[in-house]
Amino acid sequence: MTDPVLMHAREDGIAVITINRPEQRNCLSKEVREALFAAWDWFENDPAMRIAILTGAGDKSFCAGGDLKEMVETGMSVPARDFIPLPYDNLELSKPTIAAVNGFAFAGGWALAQNCDLCVASTSAKFAITEVKVGRGSPWAAPLIHMIPQRIMMEIILTGKPISAQRAYEIGLVNRLVEPAQLMDAAIELALEVLEGAPLSVKAGRETVMLATEMGRAAALMAGRAAHEHAYKSEDAQEGPRAFAEKRKPAWKGR
Numbered sequence: 001m002t003d004p005v006l007m008h009a010r011e012d013g014i015a016v017i018t019i020n021r022p023e024q025r026n027c028l029s030k031e032v033r034e035a036l037f038a039a040w041d042w043f044e045n046d047p048a049m050r051i052a053i054l055t056g057a058g059d060k061s062f063c064a065g066g067d068l069k070e071m072v073e074t075g076m077s078v079p080a081r082d083f084i085p086l087p088y089d090n091l092e093l094s095k096p097t098i099a100a101v102n103g104f105a106f107a108g109g110w111a112l113a114q115n116c117d118l119c120v121a122s123t124s125a126k127f128a129i130t131e132v133k134v135g136r137g138s139p140w141a142a143p144l145i146h147m148i149p150q151r152i153m154m155e156i157i158l159t160g161k162p163i164s165a166q167r168a169y170e171i172g173l174v175n176r177l178v179e180p181a182q183l184m185d186a187a188i189e190l191a192l193e194v195l196e197g198a199p200l201s202v203k204a205g206r207e208t209v210m211l212a213t214e215m216g217r218a219a220a221l222m223a224g225r226a227a228h229e230h231a232y233k234s235e236d237a238q239e240g241p242r243a244f245a246e247k248r249k250p251a252w253k254g255r
Contacts, residue, residue: 005035006057007042013050014191015043016184022058028084028108029067036085044093050199051191054116055100056109059180062099062125065107066136084108086115086140088210096194096206100187101125102180106162111140114147117206118194119173120187121165122180127173128162146213148172198240199254200231 006018017039019026026032043052056062066084082090087097099105099116106128113119113127121127131138144153148171156163169177178186194202207227212220231237236252243250 003035004029004031005039007039009046009049012192013048013195014188015046015049015052017043017052017054018057019055019063020057022056022060024067025061025064025104026056026058026109027064027067029070033083033085037082037091040085040087040091040093044091044095050095051194052095052097053100053184053187053191054097054112055184055187056102059102059122059124061103061109062101062105063109063112064104065109065130084111084140086111089115089140094203096202098187098191100183101127101165101174102183104128104162106130107136107138111138114141114144114173118175118190120176120178120183120190121168121174122183123165123177124180125165125168126162127165127168128160129157130160130162132158133160143213198231198234198236198250198252200234200236201228204228204231 002020004020006016006020008016008018010016017036019032019036021027021029021032028036040052043049085091087093096118097116098118098120099113101113101119101121102125103122104126105113106126107130110127110129129138129141138157141153141157152171165174165177168174176186176190204227208220208224211223211227215223235255236250239250239252
C-alpha cells in the first residue's frame, strides 16, 4: 500500500508534503492524520527545510475533509483538540507554509488551506465549509475573520455552499490563481520568492503578522519591534545592505 502522505525534500530548502489518497478525495482518515502529524514534525525539525508546500495527490481534490464513515463508526461527538493536524494551531511550527490547492478543499481541507500562511489555487479548485450540511461544526474557522469580510464569512459558514477558486481569490483567501497544470510551479515560485529574503527577517515578519491579529495597533507595534530585534542584530542585517551597495546577491547565514 502506498504511503498516505508523501514527503519530498528539495535541495533548495522547500519541503513538499502531499496527501496521497486521491481515490478517497484525500480525506482526513486516521492514517492520513497520523502521517500528516509526522510530516509536519519532519519539516519543523529538519534545519535544511525552510518552507513547506502542502498539496493533495491527483487533480480532483486537495482534501475533502474528515472521513464521515469513520465518524459514524466511532460515534465521534466533539473532536479531540488534536484531531486534525493544523499548522500554527495544534502544531507548533516556526517556518512558513504554502497550501497548493487542487480540486476540493472542503471542511477540514478548507481548515488546512486556511491555516497555511499562503495559498495558491488552481482555477478548478473549490472551497467550502460544509459542516452545517452534516450536523458538524467548524470552530477552527474563527480566525477566518482576520482574512475575509464578516458578511462573506457568515454566508460561507451558514450555507455550507462551495465557492469557486476565482471567488476565493477575490475575497482574499487565495494569494495566486493559476491554471491546474501550473499549480505546483506557481507554489514553488512563491516559495522561492520567500526564500530570497533573509531567514531571520522572514521569521520575524511572519510572527509580526500573527501577533497583529491578536492585538490592537499600539500593542502590535510593540510586539513587532520585539519580534524583529533579533533580526536587526544579526549578521544578515549587515550583509543585506552591504550586498546592495556592492550590487550582488546577499549570502544569508540565518544568524
